Amino acid sequence: MIEFLEENYLSQMVSEPTRQNNILDLVIATQDNLVSNVTVGEHLGSCDHKLVRVDIRAQTSVTENKVKVPNFKRANFVEIRRKLIDMQLSDDGNAEDAWLNFKNHLLTQQDTFVPLCEKRINTNKSPPWFNSEIKHSVKERKLSYRLKKDQSTPENIRLYNDARRRVKRLVHQAKRRYEENIAANCKNNPKSFFSYINNRKAIRSGIGPLTNSDGALVTDSQHVANLLNNYFSTVFNNSSPPTTTTNTSTNVNPEHALSNFEIKPDEVLKALKSLKTNKSPGPDKVYPTLLKETKCEILSSLTTVFNNVLATRHCPFRLEKG
Numbered sequence: 001m002i003e004f005l006e007e008n009y010l011s012q013m014v015s016e017p018t019r020q021n022n023i024l025d026l027v028i029a030t031q032d033n034l035v036s037n038v039t040v041g042e043h044l045g046s047c048d049h050k051l052v053r054v055d056i057r058a059q060t061s062v063t064e065n066k067v068k069v070p071n072f073k074r075a076n077f078v079e080i081r082r083k084l085i086d087m088q089l090s091d092d093g094n095a096e097d098a099w100l101n102f103k104n105h106l107l108t109q110q111d112t113f114v115p116l117c118e119k120r121i122n123t124n125k126s127p128p129w130f131n132s133e134i135k136h137s138v139k140e141r142k143l144s145y146r147l148k149k150d151q152s153t154p155e156n157i158r159l160y161n162d163a164r165r166r167v168k169r170l171v172h173q174a175k176r177r178y179e180e181n182i183a184a185n186c187k188n189n190p191k192s193f194f195s196y197i198n199n200r201k202a203i204r205s206g207i208g209p210l211t212n213s214d215g216a217l218v219t220d221s222q223h224v225a226n227l228l229n230n231y232f233s234t235v236f237n238n239s240s241p242p243t244t245t246t247n248t249s250t251n252v253n254p255e256h257a258l259s260n261f262e263i264k265p266d267e268v269l270k271a272l273k274s275l276k277t278n279k280s281p282g283p284d285k286v287y288p289t290l291l292k293e294t295k296c297e298i299l300s301s302l303t304t305v306f307n308n309v310l311a312t313r314h315c316p317f318r319l320e321k322g
Contacts, residue, residue: 011030012028017050025049035054066120069117072114079109084109095305102305103286134167263310268306273292277289
């Protein structure tokens with residue numbers, strides 16, 4: 001290791017033992033002035049290695065992690081319902097125009113009667129089982145370690161060992177409660193269950209790299225997607241469908257024929273009631289909370305939109321993306 005560092009003009013900055021009397025955790029830098037205040041701290045959880053803290057001298061930029069979102073808790077739903085109850089869509093069979101008129105009218109009322117609030121984007125990297133009690137215990141362990149390091153008396157050593165065992169016990173209990181909660185709610189909240197499973201995977205394999213027609217490796221995500229799309233399109237059957245004939249001699253049971261149907265308002269109302277208000281909107285910026293709170297007022301217009309889609313056999317592009 002020493003020869004490797006010297007041959008590559010690298011510097012090792014840790015000078016205190018990190019595990020018993022050995023220096024096993026290293027901080028390697030290309031220049032000595034890039035790092036400073038290298039200190040070895042307390043033990044890392046249940047591991048027998050100690051924490052290594054270091055200040056890195058680098059230019060950083062602070063990005064604003066706040067966005068403005070509708071605050072539906074302060075929304076004036078009385079006025080929104082009053083404005084939406086008179087909304088009428090033309091039943092001329094144009095699904096694209098019907099959806100655009102419906103969406104624009106809905107978003108206009110949202111912008112008028114729903115105030116905005118700032119929402120901070122969650123950048124917390126703490127594990128989901130981490131709580132305030134563990135955070136407080138970690139601080140106590142850190143203070144106990146500093147006291148033991150300054151005055152290595154039997155009492156200070158005992159206090160540090162007690163604080164270390166307390167952190168280990170609290171972490172074990174918090175992890176167990178978190179896992180039991182996921183197991184108990186796995187049927188109602190399968191998303192959290194599979195998120196936990198994926199985070200526990202030691203190996204995460206993605207798609208690619210792939211080889212294109214020229215024999216070159218493709219690693220970019222966009223190029224990989226285009227390569228797969230081009231390949232799958234080659235196996236499609238592009239032949240024109242057979243023309244339908246009105247031969248009345250074929251043995252077709254009229255009872256098995258699919259008759260024309262339309263979507264009923266009660267079916268749309270049932271779907272609106274089942275919306276989850278904690279979900280984010282799609283590209284159309286229509287929030288599930290707004291749809292669910294105004295379900296009775298938009299029921300007729302939304303039913304008209306869906307029936308126009310069935311009648312024209314054409315789904316509006318924006319509705320399809322949303």
